């Protein structure tokens with residue numbers, strides 16, 4: 001079946017009780033068992049361990065990412081934490097993309113490091129740097145590609161090969177491109193992670209996360225951590241996310257078309273110093289972006305001449321674009337990562353990995369591209 005068919009139908013069967021075409025929101029804590037000997041006969045015992053609405057979303061996402069199974073979490077960060085706790089023990093070492101969502105960096109440096117796990121933040125855009133960073137105690141490589149916010153991309157197949165050779169799990173944060181544009185497991189990775197808060201939901205309505213594993217054993221390890229730590233997705237969030245998923249491909253197609261038009265507009269604008277969008281020929285990893293994904297996504301960044309001060313004036317004054325954290329929704333958002341999403345990354349580390357002070361991040365939505373461009377053009381005139 002094609003992706004568009006699967007995004008609507010995978011995981012969903014008409015409700016056996018009523019025939020309702022949408023999986024109901026099973027708002028229940030517990031499930032009555034027919035007898036002690038038939039415990040779990042219907043597959044459910046207690047909603048921290050499993051819930052039918054959440055399960056429907058998990059089956060859909062496992063299918064879309066071509067994984068053995070999927071485990072949904074309360075947030076994207078809970079999903080990342082679930083992967084780390086499943087595959088890392090005290091004394092182990094993990095290699096993480098040196099550009100990644102600020103929360104991932106914070107989880108490693110401020111939380112898991114307290115429990116005896118060591119991290120190397122490597123330039124995963126250079127597979128050779130990943131190979132060099134592998135140690136005897138390395139158990140996990142986590143790449144985020146394209147990375148938030150610089151869009152630096154990593155070669156999933158090449159890193160998967162290095163990881164497989166070293167017997168290391170390779171997890172990919174696939175939030176920016178979604179399985180519609182990029183499927184890490186098909187490229188050799190073991191795990192694909194999502195903040196479903198972004199494109200899966202797509203409507204700024206929920207926060208959630210998902211982990212899709214290549215094997216049932218890996219899924220079991222993640223699910224064990226989820227049940228033990230209690231970091232579950234609620235049935236309401238699963239239901240809304242499921243609705244969002246049904247239009248994922250259409251939104252991704254249109255949002256990336258809008259993003260391309262905006263990137264071209266910014267690239268030609270005299271007041272713009274630089275633009276970074278994987279669909280532009282000027283993007284340093286344009287060839288890689290074309291090779292490993294079927295679309296370029298709808299995230300980009302630019303720097304205005306005049307740096308931080310000019311960038312701030314633009315972000316404060318631009319119409320139509322909402323100044324906010326989050327990305328991937330139908331509403332276009334403008335974000336200053338240095339003060340918002342990546343504020344917990346130390347200044348020296350930000351400078352080292354290219355998160356410059358004047359970086360203005362755009363999450364391009366579903367509005368008319370002409371309106372989005374007109375609003376940016378007007379704001380640029382004023383800076």
Ligand SMILES: Cc1ncc(COP(=O)(O)O)c(C=O)c1O
Nearest residue numbers: 075076077101148175195197208
């Ligand atoms: C690439 C990426 N991964 C993970 C996360 C964390 O997701 P959540 O905010 O749902 O916890 C984010 C949040 O912005 C993100 O951009």
